[in-house]
Amino acid sequence: MKRLPIIFILSIIFFSACKQDETCRESKEVFLRVGFFESVTNKAVSIDSLTVFALHQDGSAMDSLLYDNRKNMSNIILPLNKVEQASLFVMKLNDLPQDTLSVLYENVEYFISYPCGMIITHTLDTVWSTHHFIKDVNMVHKNINTTNVQHLQVLL
Amino acid sequence: MYNIYKYCFSLLIVCCVVTVLSAQENEVVNDSTKRKVVFNGVRLDLDVSPVLTTFLNKGESYSFETGIQAEFNRRLYPVIELGYGGAKKLTGSGITYKGDGLFYRAGMDFNLLKSKSENPIYNNLFLFGIRVGYTYFDYELQNISFVDDFWNTNLTKNLGLTSSSFWFEIAASVRVELIKNLYIGWTVRIKNMLSKPDPGAFKPWHIPGFGINGDTSVWGFNYTIGYKLLNNK
Numbered sequence: 103m104k105r106l107p108i109i110f111i112l113s114i115i116f117f118s119a120c121k122q123d124e125t126c127r128e129s130k131e132v133f134l135r136v137g138f139f140e141s142v143t144n145k146a147v148s149i150d151s152l153t154v155f156a157l158h159q160d161g162s163a164m165d166s167l168l169y170d171n172r173k174n175m176s177n178i179i180l181p182l183n184k185v186e187q188a189s190l191f192v193m194k195l196n197d198l199p200q201d202t203l204s205v206l207y208e209n210v211e212y213f214i215s216y217p218c219g220m221i222i223t224h225t226l227d228t229v230w231s232t233h234h235f236i237k238d239v240n241m242v243h244k245n246i247n248t249t250n251v252q253h254l255q256v257l258l
Numbered sequence: 259m260y261n262i263y264k265y266c267f268s269l270l271i272v273c274c275v276v277t278v279l280s281a282q283e284n285e286v287v288n289d290s291t292k293r294k295v296v297f298n299g300v301r302l303d304l305d306v307s308p309v310l311t312t313f314l315n316k317g318e319s320y321s322f323e324t325g326i327q328a329e330f331n332r333r334l335y336p337v338i339e340l341g342y343g344g345a346k347k348l349t350g351s352g353i354t355y356k357g358d359g360l361f362y363r364a365g366m367d368f369n370l371l372k373s374k375s376e377n378p379i380y381n382n383l384f385l386f387g388i389r390v391g392y393t394y395f396d397y398e399l400q401n402i403s404f405v406d407d408f409w410n411t412n413l414t415k416n417l418g419l420t421s422s423s424f425w426f427e428i429a430a431s432v433r434v435e436l437i438k439n440l441y442i443g444w445t446v447r448i449k450n451m452l453s454k455p456d457p458g459a460f461k462p463w464h465i466p467g468f469g470i471n472g473d474t475s476v477w478g479f480n481y482t483i484g485y486k487l488l489n490n491k
Contacts, residue, residue: 124350156408166408184404185411212458219351220402223458 126218133179141257184222199234298329303484319345335367345464359395361467389427447478
């Protein structure tokens with residue numbers, strides 16, 4: 103019984119040393135994932151040369167390219183604007199006239215943890231495009247979060 | 259589900275209070291034997307461990323508590339505990355967390371130590387028991403930021419929220435009677451939440467009376483000084 107205070111103090115010190123892990127070990131990347139498919143056979147296709155860039159809300163092109171003449175692309179990832187509820191992307195396929203992909207969505211705050219913080223996820227509302235080389239766009243999954251699933255199918 | 263927990267907790271509190279305030283001795287006559295329920299007194303405990311634990315937690319969290327425990331037949335020990343706790347922390351993601359509030363626990367302990375004598379000089383105890391805990395408190399999250407390098411946007415927000423929590427504890431305690439009616443002792447607890455928040459919803463970093471709100475069980479320690487009132491040896 104006389105050793106009780108010492109045992110207690112040592113126990114507190116020992117268990118206080120077991121701190122919570124403050125390292126974020128979860129993914130925080132949220133992207134719109136788009137796959138390219140042949141419109142007749144519905145099979146995935148690889149595009150010879152693909153260039154993609156985003157447009158500002160006023161319609162002007164952003165300085166940085168998302169994809170610059172990339173080869174053999176069968177799927178791409180696009181970052182959606184977390185402040186606005188619409189994002190526009192221009193796609194150039196080989197030497198064909200470019201098409202514009204328009205995406206309307208809702209921004210949803212998602213709390214991961216205190217080490218990771220919060221992220222913005224999205225719920226797709228409407229998607230459409232111009233039709234120079236794009237035949238159609240299908241919405242496969244509406245919820246855009248850190249899960250690695252394809253959200254849109256672009257039919258060529 | 260929340261209402262069921264609230265009513266069960268309230269019923270448990272009422273049972274403990276009625277037990278403490280009831281008559282000192284009741285006789286229950288059985289067909290073949292007479293069983294006595296003997297009220298042996300009430301002990302008031304004060305937790306003095308915050309002096310050490312707040313220092314070891316670097317002041318990020320703090321908790322102060324007191325308890326009142328009745329004694330029946332030197333075997334059954336219903337208990338009510340009341341305290342105040344809180345936390346302030348800059349988290350790894352840059353969010354500053356602040357929250358505090360009152361917490362309550364009610365439960366029952368069982369004395370595993372058998373005394374050889376009918377009236378021992380010193381009433382030392384080794385208790386094992388359960389608790390149900392509850393708290394309702396406010397907390398703030400400051401500097402929640404979203405930086406988007408591609409779209410060149412920077413959004414910062416602050417939130418003020420309230421939360422209530424129920425949890426379950428298993429506790430082991432030792433109480434040693436230093437001099438007549440004056441006790442010192444310690445309690446070790448393992449605590450588990452009774453509900454989990456929805457995925458993606460805000461949750462408090464620290465829950466008063468429970469501790470840091472992680473995904474696993476939480477250990478708790480108390481070192482108490484107590485005084486026994488209404489001692490009916």
